Structures are given as structure tokens and as C-alpha cells.
Amino acid sequence: MLHLAVLLVVISCHGTNALTRACPYKPADIVFVVDGSGSERLANFQKQLAFIQNFTGQFEIGKNQTQVSLVTFSTDVTNEFNLNTYYSKSDVLAAIGRAHYPNGETYTHLALDHVRMHSLTTQFGARLNVNKIVIVLTDGKSNEGLLTVQAANLLKQRKDVTVIAIGIGNEVDPTELAAIASNKNHTFTVTSFDLLQTIRQDLTDTTCHTCGQGAADIFFLLDSSGSEGTTNFRKQLEFVNSIANEFDFGPDTTQMGLATFATGVSLEIPVTRYHTKTEFMQNVLRVPFRDGESNLHLGLEMTRNQLSDKILTVKSHRFAIILTDGRSLEHERTVDESRKLHMAGVETFVIGIGSDVDESELLDVASDRNHLFRVNSFLQLDTIHQQIVDRICAEKTVFPTTLATTTPKPTTHTTMGTTTTTKPACGPKVADILFILDSSDSEGPENFKKILDFVYNFAHQFAIGVNNVLFSLITYSSDVNVRFYFNTFTSRNSVLNAILNTSYIGLGTNTSDALNVARTVMFRPEHGSRPNATNIAIVITDGRSRNPNATITEAALLKKTADVFSIGIGPDVDQHELGIIASKPTNVMQVNSFELLHTIQDKITQAACSGRI
Structure with a gap:
């Protein structure tokens, strides 16, 4: 580790x-x-x-x-x-x-x-x-x-x-x-x-540069198609080594692998082959330029297989770093393989090089817009290597397989020779977003951490501040706990850390009282709710309320104050109740397990941004 x-x-x-x-x-x-x-x-x-x-x-x-x-x-x-x-x-x-x-x-x-x-x-x-x-x-x-x-x-x-x-x-x-x-x-x-x-x-x-705890498996996928050429391909290999040099290697710490794609895909270094940094870096520089077409989808499939449980026996944080200077030949198959990679829980970074890449396709391949980087040329790759390393170190601590968390820096993209911060979700909008999180005993602490990871990644996309988006959070089980108000934390750093510091309770499911507190306490001026902001409430639950009639009443009142979204997790949620809580049918979302929460992140972001924000 x-x-x-x-x-x-x-x-x-x-x-x-x-x-x-x-x-x-x-x-x-x-x-x-x-x-x-x-x-x-x-x-x-x-x-x-x-x-x-x-x-x-x-x-x-x-x-x-x-x-x-x-x-x-x-x-x-x-x-x-x-x-x-x-x-x-x-x-x-x-x-x-x-x-x-x-x-x-x-x-x-x-x-x-x-x-x-x-x-x-x-x-x-x-x-x-x-x-x-x-x-x-x-x-x-x-x-x-x-x-x-x-x-x-x-x-x-x-x-x-x-x-x-x-x-x-x-x-x-x-x-x-x-x-x-x-x-x-x-x-x-x-x-x-x-x-x-x-x-x-x-x-x-x-x-x-202290790096997060936990085992990490990192797999590089390099474009080796004809548009690259031997010289530029070599620069990709040097970039891989600049990242590898930042990590301690070992079967219980960090392992790295590498594949190239062109007309076909070549597994150059299996992820479990080398246990020392020296061995890995020496063999990276021996990887040959393949030449050919750009069948990215084959490389993504190889990446998913290398980062699968059948290859990796140690529970780890899994990262893919993909470099390309062009467009894939099979766009739909590339999108399909990208989804499979994301569903497998692999954090996927994409680096687009030059002007011939398709940014829309790159966004499909990346885990989200914060995992997409752009550079003008292969010569600029070294300017972003530390950002990639810092992001990996930060994200290694976000997920519930670890005990320590650091907060990642805002991702920066290098474009046209300049550095700019990632465009926040929804742009510079003014919104007050309240999360209402089920913390009942049916979840358990590990699943509750998965909810916090989802909330963290959602909030991380936004420009946070008194003139942009503010967040507040309550949890509920038998009682309702206000974790922080809209005016408790007004900086990005403090909000993200407050989310990750939220503790698990583990009792009953008092949904009606949580909705009442949201309306009568949270969306109040004295607690930072702004008159010029859109009010959004996001309820996340894995079960059904203990008082359905009271929940119906409180949901109707809250919907007069805020645009309410409901997210149900697992087989025990009451779909009818989810519909009652939400402001409209399109505000209802459901996943089969806590591990799949990340699959609806873009959907909930788009729904929130296309609503009244």
C-alpha cells in the first residue's frame, strides 16, 4: 500500500x-x-x-x-x-x-x-x-x-x-x-x-506530494496508430515513466501495466508482471511502435480485462490512463467498451493530444469531464504528469476501500499552450443543493461510504461559493441530523471535506422527519438559503419510510419549496414512494446496488442542470 x-x-x-x-x-x-x-x-x-x-x-x-x-x-x-x-x-x-x-x-x-x-x-x-x-x-x-x-x-x-x-x-x-x-x-x-x-x-x-493509502493498479493504454510515428510514440513512453517514477511498486502497493492499440491491441506489460519500479520503467522503453489503424475499443477491452478481479487478486483502486492523438475507427464500439470499463469501477483518465481528437468521444471514454486532459502536442505531455499523479493520489483515498482521504485539486487542462480550470457543471449558476441521505441500519457503514463517495463526486463538479453553488447535508435514520447548512461551508475545500467526514448512524428510516427538516430548517435564509438561488433537494435511500402517510404529506410540502430528486438503491426501495417524493417522474432514479451509484452521476447532473438551475 x-x-x-x-x-x-x-x-x-x-x-x-x-x-x-x-x-x-x-x-x-x-x-x-x-x-x-x-x-x-x-x-x-x-x-x-x-x-x-x-x-x-x-x-x-x-x-x-x-x-x-x-x-x-x-x-x-x-x-x-x-x-x-x-x-x-x-x-x-x-x-x-x-x-x-x-x-x-x-x-x-x-x-x-x-x-x-x-x-x-x-x-x-x-x-x-x-x-x-x-x-x-x-x-x-x-x-x-x-x-x-x-x-x-x-x-x-x-x-x-x-x-x-x-x-x-x-x-x-x-x-x-x-x-x-x-x-x-x-x-x-x-x-x-x-x-x-x-x-x-x-x-x-x-x-x-504525499500519496493516498491503499493498493493501486494503474494500466496505461497508448495510441500506436500510424498518425503517431516513432518519435511521438517514444514521448508517450517517456510520459508513462514520468508517472511511474512517482510511485512505490510492489504487489501490495502499486502495480502497473501497459498495452498499445492500432489495428489490433498488444498487451506489452501485464499489470502483475513487474514488482519493482526499475523493471517496469526499463521495459516500458522497450515497447515497440506498432503502426496501423485506430481501434481504440480493442484497447479498452484489454484494459478492462487487465483490471478485472480474475487478474487482480488484491482489492485495489484501479486506474486507466489512455493517450490518443486521433479518433477511433469504431465510435459506437468505443463508447460501449468505455461504459463497461466505468461499470467495472475503473477510474479512467483520457489525454487527448493535438487537434485531431474528437472531444465528445474523449468525454465518453473518460470517467467524467474532470478526468479529461488536453495538450496541443506530444512535447506538452510532461506539463500534466504531476496533475495526473496528484489526482490519482487524491482519488485513491476517496473510495471506501481506504481509511484516509485527501481532497483532490481542481483538474486543469492544458490547451493552446495555456492552463485553465475545468468548466464546472452547469456553468456559473446560483443554486442551493441539499442532500438528504438515508443512514439507516439496512445500509451498513461500507455502503454509506459509497453514498458519500457519490455525493462527493457530484459536488466536486460544481463551482462552489457564495456566488455559485452552495451545498448542505442532512442524514436521517430514527432521528434527523443536520451535518452542515448552506452557510456553514462556502469554499470548495471545506464542503468536500465535510461530505467525507459525515458519520454513519445506523438506526430506523424516518424519511418524513427528514423531509420536514429540509423544508422548515435547511431552506431558510438564516441557514444560508438564498432568494436568488434555485432550491434542489436530492434524497438517497435504500429502503422505505417507517411512516408512509407522513412521508406523502411532507413530500408534497417540500416540493413547493424545492425541486426534489429521489434516488433509490437496491431491491428493497419502494418505487411508488420514490415517485411521491420526487417533483416529477424524470427526477426519479434507481440503481441495483451501491456500487452502481456512479453510473447515474452524469444523469443526475444533467437533470439538475437542465431543470431550474
């Missing part, structure tokens, strides 16, 4: 504001672990605190953004504050500045154990669906080297944690630093406390 970063950092004082630019859509739980032993003295200890303040100042601090904790250690461990103690940047920075210099020995193992058993527990604010970043700062060797290695190994056994170790001065033990860190790329050293600022940008980059 790809590990998230636990940073062990030895720190100093200067710094500016990089993270707000570098990774604004990746909230994290950051625990600083600061050496306060006698070898440092007070002045150097304070330089560490100043560096931490400057580094922290780059983040958006908040309950649904980045949380920070601080632990100091010497002979003993002092918990300065927990992840859930402060939710404003000014409070966090002030608390860092108040940290007490402990003075004493260097019992690093006690600090690492404290982080594992206290700081990174839910009781003290650690969230299940964000990166866990622990930053430990030290200027020397620990008093108990063996115990420190053991404590670090126990901490790194958590697959939602990556460790970065930063050593200061000449007394640091490089071997011990390496043992503390997740890997050699997560260790930093500086010769003095005054030089800590020189590693700030590298530390920032390491933090921002």
Missing part, C-alpha cells in the same frame, strides 16, 4: 507561504514532535518553534481543513496540544510559540509511542480520512537507539502514516534518521538550526 507521510522534522525559523499555493486541497493531520533535549539549549529550541510556526502558517487551519498538534520530548514527553484543540491559524501559531523548553535527555522512543497511542487517535482529533503527518525534530542520537527503531516501526505499520525525519547539526545519527523515516526520500538534514529554512521548500513539496 502507498504510505501517507509522517514527517519527522528537525526544524528552524524562517519560512513563507508555499502550501496555500502548492497543495490547498489536501487537508492533513500534522503532529510536530520536537526535540527539547539539553544539547539544544533554549535559543535553538525556539528556532525550531519559529520554523514550525512559519511552516504551519502556509496551511489553511480548520476542523475540515488542516489540524495541527505539538509534542515536545526530552527525558519525558509533553503533549502541548492535540489535533482537536485549536481550529484557527492564529490560535495554533500562538500555542506553538508558548511551548515549554523541557531540557533533559533524548528519549525519542517515548515521543514516537506517544504519537502512535495518543496523538493519532480519534479521541484526540485524528480523522479517518485525511493524511497523517508527524513531524519529529531532533539534533542528536536517542538515548535508546533500539527502542527508537522499534517505536518507529510500530508507528510506520499504520498504513495511513508516512514519516519524514529531519536532523539538525553534526551529532545526528543518519542511520537512526533513516530508520525513523518512511523511506530515504523522507529524511532531511541541515548543519545548523539557522539553516532549517533552506529545506522548507523541499519539505513543502514532500508534504504536498
Whole structure:
């Protein structure tokens, strides 16, 4: 599994504001672990605190953004504050500045154990669906080297944690630093406390490029038709390696495969063949240019087979990355194979190269518009490789097979030599969209997570803000729980994280009360509902209400306030009741299982956008 970063950092004082630019859509739980032993003295200890303040100042601090904790250690461990103690940047920075210099020995193992058993527990604010970043700062060797290695190994056994170790001065033990860190790329050293600022940008980059946990299988499908030519085909291979180089390989972490398509399809590298990055990248460069026509549908079929359960025995996040510079010969068959690939749960990225591609066809092949990229030429492929990597790392945490979640950046498309953000669904419209989610015991927590993933992906398409679309969310079982109002979160980042942080309840199905709360509480001016906005309510349920008559009454009243959509999941929903809840028959949608929710995302988006939005 790809590990998230636990940073062990030895720190100093200067710094500016990089993270707000570098990774604004990746909230994290950051625990600083600061050496306060006698070898440092007070002045150097304070330089560490100043560096931490400057580094922290780059983040958006908040309950649904980045949380920070601080632990100091010497002979003993002092918990300065927990992840859930402060939710404003000014409070966090002030608390860092108040940290007490402990003075004493260097019992690093006690600090690492404290982080594992206290700081990174839910009781003290650690969230299940964000990166866990622990930053430990030290200027020397620990008093108990063996115990420190053991404590670090126990901490790194958590697959939602990556460790970065930063050593200061000449007394640091490089071997011990390496043992503390997740890997050699997560260790930093500086010769003095005054030089800590020189590693700030590298530390920032390491933090921002932390990849989501979970096993990933990534399959590349490359256009090898006659329009490409050998030189341009080689540039595709180099692009594949630029992405592969960003991941750790192994049967339980990341595996990659590759096929080419022209008149026929060639399986060049089966997805399970190579377990090291070096082997894979060397063999990528040996893939020959095939030449011929453009039968993309054959390549899509091969991709689906390679990413199927019969090939992949480990449960994983599955991604396809497809590159093409033209149009397929068999458009209808290409669309059909694309649908099968999406139905199989494969997140499908498409990169269109040059001016001869059919953008409509590319949209059919991609999972959605946020998975479509355009470049003018093969030379521009390298300009988007980091965007693809970041998106994969973010999406690896969205699905319910993982415990940690980061928020993806808005996808950007490179076109005509410029970079623009993806056009949001419905354009710059003003709408208030309320989700009403069934959280009853018939679902179970895993299926409820699938609903949240669907809501997240739906909301992710929109321009979110006070002048665009605002979201609110309630869940219901025996009782109704308001998760957030329209005016609770007004930024994209905060809304998306609030969706993913919604907890499961698991009791009865009190649909009528949920509809009542939607009308009497949620669509109210004091809770952010705007007079110039279209009101939309989306009800998602897997069963039937416990009080059908009350549901009929409340549905009729809500439909006077909002355009209501109803989505039923599975065989136990009451189709008649779905029709009663919805404003009109075309607002009723149904899928056979929670796994198929993604198949109606475009339909619900189009229905909402073509309605009163």
C-alpha cells in the first residue's frame, strides 16, 4: 500500500507561504514532535518553534481543513496540544510559540509511542480520512537507539502514516534518521538550526506530494496508430515513466501495466508482471511502435480485462490512463467498451493530444469531464504528469476501500499552450443543493461510504461559493441530523471535506422527519438559503419510510419549496414512494446496488442542470 507521510522534522525559523499555493486541497493531520533535549539549549529550541510556526502558517487551519498538534520530548514527553484543540491559524501559531523548553535527555522512543497511542487517535482529533503527518525534530542520537527503531516501526505499520525525519547539526545519527523515516526520500538534514529554512521548500513539496493509502493498479493504454510515428510514440513512453517514477511498486502497493492499440491491441506489460519500479520503467522503453489503424475499443477491452478481479487478486483502486492523438475507427464500439470499463469501477483518465481528437468521444471514454486532459502536442505531455499523479493520489483515498482521504485539486487542462480550470457543471449558476441521505441500519457503514463517495463526486463538479453553488447535508435514520447548512461551508475545500467526514448512524428510516427538516430548517435564509438561488433537494435511500402517510404529506410540502430528486438503491426501495417524493417522474432514479451509484452521476447532473438551475 502507498504510505501517507509522517514527517519527522528537525526544524528552524524562517519560512513563507508555499502550501496555500502548492497543495490547498489536501487537508492533513500534522503532529510536530520536537526535540527539547539539553544539547539544544533554549535559543535553538525556539528556532525550531519559529520554523514550525512559519511552516504551519502556509496551511489553511480548520476542523475540515488542516489540524495541527505539538509534542515536545526530552527525558519525558509533553503533549502541548492535540489535533482537536485549536481550529484557527492564529490560535495554533500562538500555542506553538508558548511551548515549554523541557531540557533533559533524548528519549525519542517515548515521543514516537506517544504519537502512535495518543496523538493519532480519534479521541484526540485524528480523522479517518485525511493524511497523517508527524513531524519529529531532533539534533542528536536517542538515548535508546533500539527502542527508537522499534517505536518507529510500530508507528510506520499504520498504513495511513508516512514519516519524514529531519536532523539538525553534526551529532545526528543518519542511520537512526533513516530508520525513523518512511523511506530515504523522507529524511532531511541541515548543519545548523539557522539553516532549517533552506529545506522548507523541499519539505513543502514532500508534504504536498504525499500519496493516498491503499493498493493501486494503474494500466496505461497508448495510441500506436500510424498518425503517431516513432518519435511521438517514444514521448508517450517517456510520459508513462514520468508517472511511474512517482510511485512505490510492489504487489501490495502499486502495480502497473501497459498495452498499445492500432489495428489490433498488444498487451506489452501485464499489470502483475513487474514488482519493482526499475523493471517496469526499463521495459516500458522497450515497447515497440506498432503502426496501423485506430481501434481504440480493442484497447479498452484489454484494459478492462487487465483490471478485472480474475487478474487482480488484491482489492485495489484501479486506474486507466489512455493517450490518443486521433479518433477511433469504431465510435459506437468505443463508447460501449468505455461504459463497461466505468461499470467495472475503473477510474479512467483520457489525454487527448493535438487537434485531431474528437472531444465528445474523449468525454465518453473518460470517467467524467474532470478526468479529461488536453495538450496541443506530444512535447506538452510532461506539463500534466504531476496533475495526473496528484489526482490519482487524491482519488485513491476517496473510495471506501481506504481509511484516509485527501481532497483532490481542481483538474486543469492544458490547451493552446495555456492552463485553465475545468468548466464546472452547469456553468456559473446560483443554486442551493441539499442532500438528504438515508443512514439507516439496512445500509451498513461500507455502503454509506459509497453514498458519500457519490455525493462527493457530484459536488466536486460544481463551482462552489457564495456566488455559485452552495451545498448542505442532512442524514436521517430514527432521528434527523443536520451535518452542515448552506452557510456553514462556502469554499470548495471545506464542503468536500465535510461530505467525507459525515458519520454513519445506523438506526430506523424516518424519511418524513427528514423531509420536514429540509423544508422548515435547511431552506431558510438564516441557514444560508438564498432568494436568488434555485432550491434542489436530492434524497438517497435504500429502503422505505417507517411512516408512509407522513412521508406523502411532507413530500408534497417540500416540493413547493424545492425541486426534489429521489434516488433509490437496491431491491428493497419502494418505487411508488420514490415517485411521491420526487417533483416529477424524470427526477426519479434507481440503481441495483451501491456500487452502481456512479453510473447515474452524469444523469443526475444533467437533470439538475437542465431543470431550474
